[in-house]
Amino acid sequence: MSDTDPIGLDRGLTNYGDPDFARYLRRSFARSTGISPELLSGPVVGIAATHSGFNNCHRLVPDLVEAVSRGVLAAGALPLPFPTVSLGEVFLNPTSMMFRNLMAMDTEEMIRAQPMDAVVLVGGCDKTVPAQLMGATSANRPAVQLVTGPMSTGRHRGTRLGACTDCRSYWARHRAGEVDAAEIAIVEGRLAATAGTCAVMGTASTMACLAETLGFALPGTAAIPAVAAERLVAAEAAGRAAVALLKTPVTPDRLVTVKSIENALRVLMAIGGSTNAIVHLAAIAGRRGIRIGWDRLNAISDETPVLVDLKPVGEGYMEDFHAAGGLGAVLRELRPLLHLDTVDVTGRTLGERLAEPPEWIDRRIIRPFDDPVSREGGLIALTGSLAPDGAIFKRAAATPALFETEGRAVVFTSLDDLAARIDDPDLDVTPSDVLVLQNAGPHAAGMPEAGYLPIPKTLARAGVKDMVRISDARMSGTAFGTVVLHVSPEAAAGGPLAAVRSGDRIRLSVSAKAIDLLVPPDELARRLADHRPPPAPERGYAALYRRSVLQAPEGCDFDFLRG
Numbered sequence: 001m002s003d004t005d006p007i008g009l010d011r012g013l014t015n016y017g018d019p020d021f022a023r024y025l026r027r028s029f030a031r032s033t034g035i036s037p038e039l040l041s042g043p044v045v046g047i048a049a050t051h052s053g054f055n056n057c058h059r060l061v062p063d064l065v066e067a068v069s070r071g072v073l074a075a076g077a078l079p080l081p082f083p084t085v086s087l088g089e090v091f092l093n094p095t096s097m098m099f100r101n102l103m104a105m106d107t108e109e110m111i112r113a114q115p116m117d118a119v120v121l122v123g124g125c126d127k128t129v130p131a132q133l134m135g136a137t138s139a140n141r142p143a144v145q146l147v148t149g150p151m152s153t154g155r156h157r158g159t160r161l162g163a164c165t166d167c168r169s170y171w172a173r174h175r176a177g178e179v180d181a182a183e184i185a186i187v188e189g190r191l192a193a194t195a196g197t198c199a200v201m202g203t204a205s206t207m208a209c210l211a212e213t214l215g216f217a218l219p220g221t222a223a224i225p226a227v228a229a230e231r232l233v234a235a236e237a238a239g240r241a242a243v244a245l246l247k248t249p250v251t252p253d254r255l256v257t258v259k260s261i262e263n264a265l266r267v268l269m270a271i272g273g274s275t276n277a278i279v280h281l282a283a284i285a286g287r288r289g290i291r292i293g294w295d296r297l298n299a300i301s302d303e304t305p306v307l308v309d310l311k312p313v314g315e316g317y318m319e320d321f322h323a324a325g326g327l328g329a330v331l332r333e334l335r336p337l338l339h340l341d342t343v344d345v346t347g348r349t350l351g352e353r354l355a356e357p358p359e360w361i362d363r364r365i366i367r368p369f370d371d372p373v374s375r376e377g378g379l380i381a382l383t384g385s386l387a388p389d390g391a392i393f394k395r396a397a398a399t400p401a402l403f404e405t406e407g408r409a410v411v412f413t414s415l416d417d418l419a420a421r422i423d424d425p426d427l428d429v430t431p432s433d434v435l436v437l438q439n440a441g442p443h444a445a446g447m448p449e450a451g452y453l454p455i456p457k458t459l460a461r462a463g464v465k466d467m468v469r470i471s472d473a474r475m476s477g478t479a480f481g482t483v484v485l486h487v488s489p490e491a492a493a494g495g496p497l498a499a500v501r502s503g504d505r506i507r508l509s510v511s512a513k514a515i516d517l518l519v520p521p522d523e524l525a526r527r528l529a530d531h532r533p534p535p536a537p538e539r540g541y542a543a544l545y546r547r548s549v550l551q552a553p554e555g556c557d558f559d560f561l562r563g
């Protein structure tokens with residue numbers, strides 16, 4: 001920003017064909033807020049506030065906005081909160097994923113259209129941080145990400161509970177007949193014990209760590225619990241940092257680079273993070289014209305150990321991670337593998353940050369590089385005749401005994417078909433079969449978190465805990481199992497997944513990073529020739545979504561929003 005550029009409310013005047021009138025009118029209306037002319041004539045920091053009655057994870061956003069405002073005011077600028085779309089993961093139909101791009105567009109356009117010199121983005125629940133980072137990257141105005149922070153754990157009969165890995169394990173035990181209806185009702189009230197995002201290294205916490213790695217969030221803030229006083233201090237610091245950015249701008253185009261995306265992938269592997277983060281990172285990178293190649297992803301995964309022992313991969317919860325040293329401790333262990341010349345919103349390089357003396361580290365939660373939880377990274381990409389454009393597999397959360405599997409396909413053609421037949425006592429299924437779900441990808445269904453197909457009740461009751469499951473859907477970051485996700489192209493787009501029939505043979509090879517449909521190519525071509533895409537919605541956002549959404553390797557972004 002040069003000295004002659006307009007600042008604050010003088011930015012981006014409403015177009016009446018008379019700029020002086022527009023400035024006069026805007027100031028006149030701004031005076032009706034009761035804010036002093038001195039503050040109204042200075043720099044402005046917008047605060048993207050995402051409080052919503054439909055988003056429990058953002059329950060404390062009003063407190064955070066107040067603390068950010070305090071920091072902005074203390075640093076000499078005017079804080080102006082503004083609302084955007086808010087996405088509460090479990091309150092959206094058909095799936096929150098479908099609305100991530102809507103929130104990203106809202107965020108981008110409101111940053112650009114309203115007169116602010118910098119913005120603090122307050123988000124937390126799974127899709128909100130990716131949406132805010134996508135929007136801010138495209139708007140390219142100085143931006144600081146503040147996350148709401150993770151929930152603290154609850155207790156049930158002496159056992160710690162945290163949303164939502166424990167939601168799934170208790171539900172699986174309920175389906176298997178081990179936990180009765182009365183107990184599951186009690187557990188329901190104890191899983192999500194406080195405000196904040198899910199208590200494990202699910203998608204929200206993964207994206208919080210990646211926002212800090214990319215440099216959008218202040219160092220040390222990703223994992224502070226939602227209810228901690230420290231979280232409010234971080235909010236105040238975010239407000240001050242946004243004002244500091246006015247003097248020394250570090251715009252998002254300096255934060256989202258090939259190197260920072262590679263650092264983010266390293267961290268994703270080391271924390272045993274969510275598969276969803278691959279889609280979101282691809283979308284954020286795509287806003288700058290950067291593409292994540294599967295070979296590079298796999299090389300990074302093979303070189304980067306899992307260092308963090310948290311659910312769903314390990315045992316701990318996010319509150320333990322923060323107390324153990326948090327992301328800073330992980331970055332320090334990964335130092336030899338990281339690009340150290342990336343910068344963050346403070347203007348410091350990662351190398352400068354990591355040159356500071358380390359704090360105490362709890363080695364039960366954050367392991368040293370040479371004594372990791374696992375020598376290889378948590379996620380890999382698979383390719384093969386079933387997924388020519390790739391699929392994602394979370395090996396850290398899968399059953400090693402199933403890594404090299406050839407099995408018979410049991411196909412469900414849609415989410416409705418899955419719901420109707422998975423627990424049918426007459427379903428022809430054995431533990432060595434491969435469950436396949438079609439038509440749950442971005443075009444067909446908005447790509448819901450349906451890839452964690454339930455184990456058929458007949459098998460669950462017989463003690464089967466895991467099976468190979470394959471789909472074009474996603475999986476919650478809090479889930480676990482031998483689950484192949486994001487198969488691309490999706491079935492509805494005519495990918496080979498559409499051609500799978502029950503009884504076909506499928507081979508998963510984690511060592512070869514391959515997923516293959518063992519059907520002769522000519523037979524596959526014959527089946528696909530008959531494929532018809534599902535009918536497209538005709539109006540509104542659903543029609544725009546279907547027309548414009550890209551496949552998972554492009555982050556399911558809209559084609560017209562890519563960089």
Ligand code: FES
Pocket residue numbers: 057088089090124125126196197198202204
């Ligand atoms: Fe909001 Fe898990 S439901 S973070």
